[in-house]
Amino acid sequence: FTDPNVRCPLEKLMGSNIVRLTDREYMQKLQVRIYEDHLEMQQRRMLDxxxxxxxxxxxxxxxxxxxxxxxxxxxxxxxxxxxSRLTKKIIEEKRSKMKPAFSVTSSHISMYEEDIAAREAEQAAATTRSSKDLEAKARQCKIDDDEPYMFSQEVYDKMKYESPLVKQLRTLETVEEMYEMADKIIGPLRTLKKRQHCVE
Structure with missing residues (x-):
């Protein structure tokens, strides 16, 4: 009971720091007050x-x-x-009182259908015209079956240059030969030696 953490709550609960351990009534009263204080603190924590x-x-x-x-x-x-609930309620009431800005009638629908029919007719005429134009252009640009390529093989070979060593590499079959040819094309690969750390 000499510990300050015990003495302060004891003074708060009982009004003094004197403890009478042999007094049964005093100890029962202390027990009840400790229990009530615990319940009060628990209730306060729950409210928080x-x-x-x-x-x-x-x-x-x-x-x-x-x-x-x-x-x-x-x-x-x-x-x-x-x-916020009141404002939502007011907004809903005003919306229900407002008339719709645009109402669709049967005259609007018939005008819309006529417009669609006219557009479809125009598109059909345009597609027939465009298909005829495409056929005429295809006839003009027809490529002969004898010469399907625009470049001759010689011109193509000149444009796509490939080193003779690379061509030779493509013909090789074993891995060892390929590595030897790769060394000729690229040169021998050199590896860097790891640095040796000096120890003091």
């Missing part, structure tokens, strides 16, 4: 946690991460949310 949870929900709703309908009753009575 409830308040923190309400604040967390309020923050989530204001950020738009939680819908207002899922809020607890405490939050529904909050002035901010009451104002």
């Amino acid at each position: 946690r409830e308040a923190e949870e309400v604040e967390r929900e309020k923050k989530l709703i204001l950020e738009g991460k939680l819908p207002l309908e899922e809020a607890s009753q405490q939050l529904m009575d909050h002035p901010v949310f009451q104002v």
Whole structure:
């Protein structure tokens, strides 16, 4: 009981720091007060946690991460949310009173159908004209079957230059021969020696 962490709560509960261990009535009274103090602190912690949870929900709703309908009753009575409910109600009433800006009638539908029919007729005429034009152009640009390529083989070979060593590499069959030819084409590969660290 000489420990300051014990003496301070004892003075707060019993009004003095003198402990009478042999007094049964005093010890029972101390036990009851310790139990009541524990319950009071527990209740206070629960209320603090409830308040923190309400604040967390309020923050989530204001950020738009939680819908207002899922809020607890405490939050529904909050002035901010009451104002938002009232504004939604007013907006819905005004929308229901407003007339639609554009109403579709049967005359609009018939005009629309006529317009579609005219466009389809124009497109059909254009496609027949364009297909005839394409056929005429194809006849003009027809390539002879005897000469299907635009370049002769000699011109193509000049344009696509390939080293004689590379051509020879393509004809080789064994891996050893390929490596020897690769050494001739690229040159021998050199590896760097690892640096030797000097030890002091």
